[in-house]
Amino acid sequence: MMFWYDHDVSGWGWFAMSAGMILFWALIITVVVLLIRALNSPHEHTHVHAPATPTPPEDILRERLARGEIDEEEYRRRLNALHAGPLTKT
DSSP states (O other): GGGGSSSSSHHHHHHHHHHHHHHHHHHHHHHHHHHHHHEEEEEEEGOOOOOOOOHHHHHHHHHHHHSSSSHHHHHHHHHHHHHHOOOOOO
16 A cells, blocks of 8 residues: 555645645746846936936026016016127127
């Protein structure tokens, strides 16, 4: 007579073995999926950022007026100075 027939596994034993096997394969599949995603995702340090475009001076004046740093008269004076072009010394 063979020795493994002497040790009967109850219903809970089969349930525990089945649940353990399902959890084992779920863990293996999760690790593989996460590994593939990590290897295929773009790396942050290799991504080149485009230089920021400079803010136009009119927008800066508009923001300063909106924040209350300058009043409307100062805004119009500076805006006219911007549109008049560079000042030349004579």
